[in-house]
Amino acid sequence: MDEGTVRIDLWIWSVRLLKTRSAATAACKAGHVRLNDERAKPSAAVRIGDEVRLRHEGRERIVVVQRIVRKRVGAPAAAECLIDKSPPPPPREMLIPVGRRDRGAGRPTKRDRRELDRLRLHPKGPGDRPD
Template identity: 75%
Template sequence: MASDEGTVRVDSWIWSVRLTKTRSLAATACRAGHVRVNGERVKAAQALRVGDEVRLRLAGRERIVVVSRLIRKRVGAPIAAECYVDNSPPPPPREEVVQVAVRDRGTGRPTKRDRRDLDRLRGSLEAARRAAEVAESPEH
């Protein structure tokens, strides 16, 4: 299940501790330069040791973990979480899903009710945009 001796490939370890869904995704991230070990860009075959800091940029988020245990095989999430210390910044807040008015093609012009719904949607977006601008202003 786990081995605490020697070294492990960085792509294999990233996949084993469930930072990526597949090992090929981990290898691709290494090739693209999205994986750094102790501040240096690494190739997929780079040897990893206990105490190394791994930075992985994936899906617009940066994960910063310190290796506390080396494993070669993928394990369950609770065991995988014990193999590293997570120093990542908190994930960005999930923005509210913006509703998009969807009309079937060929249904003709919007009805009065459809138009009111669209105006209400656009108005709420404008109000949210104005509130965000006010919150970001240096006066507040």
Template identity: 65%
Template sequence: MADPQPAAEPAAPVRVDTWIWCVRLTKSRSLAASACRAGHVRVNGERVKAAQQVKPGDEVRLFHAGRERVVVVRRLIAKRVGAPVAVECYVDNSPPPPPRTDALAMGVRDRGAGRPTKRDRRAMERLQGRMR
């Protein structure tokens, strides 16, 4: 069987919002453009607009979904590709994601038990870690 051919590299430079979407760092191009407008995208340390061009060797920092992604552009692509091909287009230097915390223990009240008393509320807050 023949290996699937990766997308051909474009001759022209690619917009940063398009590239971020193509390599699957964001779910949609509009989210990538919104991140650029909000100042959550930096190329080589500088905030950029969505139309900024990227080239191989550029460091792209994206703060998205509560996490910072730091990637170095290895290859330019102009069309969205599958995840295995997308990973080949950048070098991921991101810090490891924060550990997932289990759901905090919550005080569960029986249905129809009425409003919690002040004592019950304080016990629930203590369980949730909101008490001083």
């Protein structure tokens, strides 16, 4: 590699798109990273002006490389190294569907628990009981 390039896994980690370098390498190997609309291996060379797409935690990050960095930098410096063209993240309520009980309902009764178990096991017919 010449002076104007750096490995994509190293760059993704350096600009804080992922927490660890091994996570960046794993994302590349799993096909979650695209460089200029092509699947990128961890050793792919990144240059200024390249577009990097990263799928992580249910959302896609689209960034354009502004500066090449080889060492992890702070958040303000990392923001200067890229132009973020990502769509806005979905609302928090849409990310984690959680079953909620009414406030003050307390623990489920034995009858409630049996109904929940029956729903989870999907019995074959009306008279079938899970054993």
